[in-house]
Amino acid sequence: MATGRTHRPATRSRGIPEATVARLPLYLRALTALSERSVPTVSSEELAAAAGVNSAKLRKDFSYLGSYGTRGVGYDVEYLVYQISRELGLTQDWPVVIVGIGNLGAALANYGGFASRGFRVAALIDADPAMKGKPVAGMPVQHTDDLEKIISDNGVHIGVIATPAGAAQQVSERLIAAGVTSILNFAPTVLSVPDGVDVRKVDLSIELQILAFHEQRKAGEEAAAVAGAADDVVTPPPLRADTAAAAAAAAASRKGPDGDVPAVMPA
Amino acid sequence: MATGRTHRPATRSRGIPEATVARLPLYLRALTALSERSVPTVSSEELAAAAGVNSAKLRKDFSYLGSYGTRGVGYDVEYLVYQISRELGLTQDWPVVIVGIGNLGAALANYGGFASRGFRVAALIDADPAMKGKPVAGMPVQHTDDLEKIISDNGVHIGVIATPAGAAQQVSERLIAAGVTSILNFAPTVLSVPDGVDVRKVDLSIELQILAFHEQRKAGEEAAAVAGAADDVVTPPPLRADTAAAAAAAAASRKGPDGDVPAVMPA
DNA sequence: CCATCTTTGTGCACGCGTTCACAAAGGCAT
DNA sequence: ATGCCTTTGTGAACGCGTGCACAAAGATGG
Numbered sequence: 001m002a003t004g005r006t007h008r009p010a011t012r013s014r015g016i017p018e019a020t021v022a023r024l025p026l027y028l029r030a031l032t033a034l035s036e037r038s039v040p041t042v043s044s045e046e047l048a049a050a051a052g053v054n055s056a057k058l059r060k061d062f063s064y065l066g067s068y069g070t071r072g073v074g075y076d077v078e079y080l081v082y083q084i085s086r087e088l089g090l091t092q093d094w095p096v097v098i099v100g101i102g103n104l105g106a107a108l109a110n111y112g113g114f115a116s117r118g119f120r121v122a123a124l125i126d127a128d129p130a131m132k133g134k135p136v137a138g139m140p141v142q143h144t145d146d147l148e149k150i151i152s153d154n155g156v157h158i159g160v161i162a163t164p165a166g167a168a169q170q171v172s173e174r175l176i177a178a179g180v181t182s183i184l185n186f187a188p189t190v191l192s193v194p195d196g197v198d199v200r201k202v203d204l205s206i207e208l209q210i211l212a213f214h215e216q217r218k219a220g221e222e223a224a225a226v227a228g229a230a231d232d233v234v235t236p237p238p239l240r241a242d243t244a245a246a247a248a249a250a251a252a253s254r255k256g257p258d259g260d261v262p263a264v265m266p267a
Numbered sequence: 268m269a270t271g272r273t274h275r276p277a278t279r280s281r282g283i284p285e286a287t288v289a290r291l292p293l294y295l296r297a298l299t300a301l302s303e304r305s306v307p308t309v310s311s312e313e314l315a316a317a318a319g320v321n322s323a324k325l326r327k328d329f330s331y332l333g334s335y336g337t338r339g340v341g342y343d344v345e346y347l348v349y350q351i352s353r354e355l356g357l358t359q360d361w362p363v364v365i366v367g368i369g370n371l372g373a374a375l376a377n378y379g380g381f382a383s384r385g386f387r388v389a390a391l392i393d394a395d396p397a398m399k400g401k402p403v404a405g406m407p408v409q410h411t412d413d414l415e416k417i418i419s420d421n422g423v424h425i426g427v428i429a430t431p432a433g434a435a436q437q438v439s440e441r442l443i444a445a446g447v448t449s450i451l452n453f454a455p456t457v458l459s460v461p462d463g464v465d466v467r468k469v470d471l472s473i474e475l476q477i478l479a480f481h482e483q484r485k486a487g488e489e490a491a492a493v494a495g496a497a498d499d500v501v502t503p504p505p506l507r508a509d510t511a512a513a514a515a516a517a518a519a520s521r522k523g524p525d526g527d528v529p530a531v532m533p534a
Numbered sequence: 535c536c537a538t539c540t541t542t543g544t545g546c547a548c549g550c551g552t553t554c555a556c557a558a559a560g561g562c563a564t
Numbered sequence: 565a566t567g568c569c570t571t572t573g574t575g576a577a578c579g580c581g582t583g584c585a586c587a588a589a590g591a592t593g594g
Contacts, residue, residue, distance in 0.1 A: 019581060025476040029455060043541065052457035056583055063543055071542040071589045088476050089483030096475070107374035113455060113472040118479070157482050158475065181485060182478040188296060188380060190319035198481045200474050205380040207467050208363070208425065209292040209355050211449040214465045215424050216356030218448060286551060310571065323553055330573055338559045338572045
């Protein structure tokens with residue numbers, strides 16, 4: 001998965017744990033698939049397998065919503081789909097705006113997964129005057145100047161930021177001032193927002209970096225296993241340099257797994 | 268954030284908690300920004316603010332890596348950049364392949380954040396013969412038939428899946444069979460993989476659904492506050508339908524969430 | 535109507551992650 | 565040198581999330 005929730009200190013909204021909320025969409029997806037195959041009921045065991053979670057966890061998650069199952073039988077698929085949809089607020093249509101129509105913004109605009117889940121792309125917004133009026137995903141791109149009007153005219157509460165990092169904070173402030181209270185942020189920056197505004201971030205390079213960490217670990221273990229008593233492959237001697245220059249020099253001098261130049265370019 | 272880690276049961280690799288690993292890229296980004304502004308040292312308080320976390324948490328995170336700070340002064344920026352980069356395995360180049368060059372795959376191929384963090388896009392792969400040879404992000408798209416050869420020729424260990432949901436499982440199996448041990452999955456499906464393979468998933472519609480949940484909660488609270496004793500705004504009467512048909516009818520009468528086509532396009 | 539079998543719902547214990555609060559450590563001025 | 569001041573590193577407490585294991589509930593067959 002990508003990265004997680006920001007700021008909001010796990011509000012435990014109306015008793016439903018944040019961790020459970022994060023899994024509900026997963027269950028919903030699995031249930032929708034069953035529904036399409038006209039499966040009438042499903043046991044916690046089966047559904048848990050389909051969603052890739054533990055069955056006890058799934059039952060506990062559902063218990064926060066209410067007692068929707070039948071002992072000895074399982075859960076009614078259609079009924080559960082409806083209950084979860086309602087709980088997630090997907091029984092209504094959420095207009096969203098996408099700000100920043102570059103490669104990623106355009107891909108998001110074309111993404112079918114939004115519309116099929118109760119989200120309607122109400123507008124595409126970009127700061128580049130050359131983009132104005134240009135059709136993307138069958139919809140004309142509008143200029144940032146009209147951001148406030150677009151938000152309020154469409155009653156938008158959810159905004160997606162796909163701008164470069166430098167513009168993200170300012171865009172978020174304008175969105176919030178215009179009435180947006182939930183933001184999905186793709187820009188690699190920490191957004192600082194007032195209380196009452198939810199921010200979730202998706203950072204592609206962070207996900208890859210986490211994978212790289214585990215990948216390196218695997219490689220290290222493998223190397224250690226092969227090389228016998230190679231103990232400090234993962235933790236080289238703490239060559240604690242006094243000055244930054246010395247540290248950089250030391251870094252450059254090493255060739256191995258750790259060696260190489262330090263990553264100077266940001267994300 | 269997007270979604271999270273899958274399967275891997277929090278291995279607690281070499282004593283570094285998974286939660287800490289997930290934050291290291293965040294610190295790294297903040298430190299890199301400081302480095303570019305030639306800031307020599309930074310306190311845990313300042314860096315924590317820049318990374319959007321608690322300073323105590325940051326210090327504890329760093330304590331897992333070693334004692335890299337100086338009491339009364341703070342942390343040496345360059346030195347810390349190097350240490351974290353090394354810990355994350357970013358001091359080496361990771362070749363990655365992107366499978367599924369649709370809107371999203373193309374956007375990922377063009378995304379600058381990969382190359383700048385030590386990740387090199389080694390190949391773009393798509394199942395559509397019409398795509399073969401077509402340049403995307405200055406690189407010719409290759410056909411799925413050559414997947415295994417591409418993986419082994421380039422020594423690829425990390426694969427990115429941006430195919431439709433239906434193809435993802437099969438693609439993952441081929442990637443893994445060819446030597447890939449870490450997968451970043453953008454397709455809205457649960458991948459089932461053998462032990463030793465790490466999967467992280469990014470699901471855009473899930474993120475929006477989580478936001479919608481909180482958004483609905485805000486709206487409900489607001490409505491309740493305005494309407495006085497409106498208690499069941501969030502939990503309407505449990506109209507518990509007896510039969511699946513009745514529930515389905517109720518669901519179908521709505522326009523949004525449940526009905527509709529499944530997400531064919533991945534994130 | 536009763537026995538049996540399946541599956542839910544949950545009490546409980548455990549472990550991870552977060553946060554507080556403070557002692558130890560080092561720089562710096564006098 | 566010595567004392568003060570700043571900031572790290574961490575011990576300890578707490579709370580959330582997870583998973584086990586089982587009793588209660590209901591369906592089903594005789």
